[in-house]
Amino acid sequence: MSTTADIIRANKEHTIASWTAQNAWNPITMDHAEGVYFWDTDGKRYIDWSSQLVNVNIGHSHPHVIKAIQEHIARISYAFPSIATEARGRLGELLSEIMPGKLSKAFFTNGGTDAIENAIKAARLFTGKQKILARYRSYHGATFGAATAGGDPRRHGHGPGIPDIIHLPDPYAYRSPVYRGRTQEEGDLIMADMVEEIILMEDPKLCAAILLEGYSGTSGVLQPTEVYWNRIGELCKKYGLLLIVDEVMSGFGRTGEWFGINHYPAVEADIMAVAKGITSGYVPLGAAILSEEISAYFNDHPFSMGLTYSAHPLAMAAGVATIEVYHQENLIEHSREMGKVLRRGLMDLAEKHPLIGDIRGAGCHQVIELVKNRDTREPLSPWVGGFTEPMAIVNKTLREEGMSTFVRWNMIFNCPPLVVTEAQIKEGLDIIDHALTKIDSYYEG
Numbered sequence: 001m002s003t004t005a006d007i008i009r010a011n012k013e014h015t016i017a018s019w020t021a022q023n024a025w026n027p028i029t030m031d032h033a034e035g036v037y038f039w040d041t042d043g044k045r046y047i048d049w050s051s052q053l054v055n056v057n058i059g060h061s062h063p064h065v066i067k068a069i070q071e072h073i074a075r076i077s078y079a080f081p082s083i084a085t086e087a088r089g090r091l092g093e094l095l096s097e098i099m100p101g102k103l104s105k106a107f108f109t110n111g112g113t114d115a116i117e118n119a120i121k122a123a124r125l126f127t128g129k130q131k132i133l134a135r136y137r138s139y140h141g142a143t144f145g146a147a148t149a150g151g152d153p154r155r156h157g158h159g160p161g162i163p164d165i166i167h168l169p170d171p172y173a174y175r176s177p178v179y180r181g182r183t184q185e186e187g188d189l190i191m192a193d194m195v196e197e198i199i200l201m202e203d204p205k206l207c208a209a210i211l212l213e214g215y216s217g218t219s220g221v222l223q224p225t226e227v228y229w230n231r232i233g234e235l236c237k238k239y240g241l242l243l244i245v246d247e248v249m250s251g252f253g254r255t256g257e258w259f260g261i262n263h264y265p266a267v268e269a270d271i272m273a274v275a276k277g278i279t280s281g282y283v284p285l286g287a288a289i290l291s292e293e294i295s296a297y298f299n300d301h302p303f304s305m306g307l308t309y310s311a312h313p314l315a316m317a318a319g320v321a322t323i324e325v326y327h328q329e330n331l332i333e334h335s336r337e338m339g340k341v342l343r344r345g346l347m348d349l350a351e352k353h354p355l356i357g358d359i360r361g362a363g364c365h366q367v368i369e370l371v372k373n374r375d376t377r378e379p380l381s382p383w384v385g386g387f388t389e390p391m392a393i394v395n396k397t398l399r400e401e402g403m404s405t406f407v408r409w410n411m412i413f414n415c416p417p418l419v420v421t422e423a424q425i426k427e428g429l430d431i432i433d434h435a436l437t438k439i440d441s442y443y444e445g
């Protein structure tokens with residue numbers, strides 16, 4: 001049996017960690033996990049406050065999904081993508097039942113970033129146009145096309161990316177100067193009008209699609225209101241652009257609806273990208289889901305995209321079982337209800353800690369943004385550059401006290417598995433309370 005030190009040494013000596021200088025990689029180990037908790041190899045328990053990478057929506061080690069995976073591998077270990085399997089057809093059916101609007105046919109990928117790549121390709125093939133409009137403060141994945149579409153500063157240094165991506169300014173109500181002295185709805189309308197201006201400048205005849213996260217995630221849960229979304233829907237129709245909705249993080253109950261876009265019933269997506277919660281992370285899987293009209297186009301035109309592991313039988317079985325769990329355990333409603341409990345708890349923390357400048361999100365998908373001063377809103381850590389001292393203290397304290405979550409820039413993400421209970425929310429918030437108490441003195445009020 002390897003010791004914790006052995007495990008970490010082997011990981012660090014022979015494997016590369018994502019998004020970090022390797023010397024700064026200081027991993028927690030994982031021995032086993034259940035529900036909202038996991039245990040390291042020394043037996044220390046962590047509350048999983050970010051559902052790992054906001055994907056373990058049904059919680060760890062769910063017996064229904066584990067059984068489905070085990071039974072399926074015993075029958076079929078691999079089938080190449082042109083073979084039809086029962087699980088693949090069933091997952092397609094289950095997805096089409098929960099998809100909003102006219103989304104009906106899934107092309108299966110290995111994860112989120114390739115769901116986005118293929119969504120962009122499908123939009124370009126269908127429209128015969130090239131330009132894709134996407135927000136600066138968004139994350140769509142790490143492969144070249146998806147990373148170019150996202151505006152996350154981590155893409156800098158990778159080179160020029162793919163051509164014909166146009167970035168849009170963000171409806172960031174808490175910080176954008178457009179919102180000063182205005183309500184969020186008033187600011188959102190101006191931001192959407194600016195999108196129209198950009199479409200006109202870029203020439204609608206060259207613009208294939210607008211790509212937006214159904215509910216903003218990694219960039220800080222920067223979500224505009226219905227006013228913005230409805231106007232974006234109208235602009236797509238007016239100028240003949242498709243709407244690609246990225247639900248990789250916000251899908252499958254995360255925000256208390258099946259998909260983030262469900263918060264805006266008047267808006268119809270033409271293509272949706274999903275991943276993460278589709279299997280709750282148990283097996284890698286993503287999908288680009290096409291509307292009836294776009295799918296019909298590919299009846300007579302080649303769908304010139306493919307992946308060796310598209311529709312892998314294990315992923316199909318895991319997807320079917322995971323969606324069954326969402327239904328059987330009413331997890332979408334549960335996420336909505338727990339979201340209210342979480343929001344009340346975060347608001348109580350804000351009363352106690354003036355460092356909390358803003359709270360955003362819905363369901364099990366909420367963020368707090370920390371500031372030096374509530375009037376100036378100066379962030380406790382900048383958008384570009386490393387952690388400042390207080391954020392490093394928060395990060396360290398959360399971990400010491402047994403919480404694993406995302407701490408990015410000046411934000412703490414609160415995204416537990418959807419199965420979380422009220423008592424577990426209290427437990428998590430108590431840990432955050434302790435961590436914030438340690439840095440209260442950095443407030444410059």
Ligand SMILES: Cc1ncc(COP(=O)(O)O)c(C=O)c1O
Pocket residue numbers: 053111112113114116139140141142213217218246247248249250275276
């Ligand atoms: C909104 C969104 N899109 C795409 C991706 C990329 O997904 P993956 O990491 O599975 O490639 C992510 C990952 O966090 C995401 O949050």
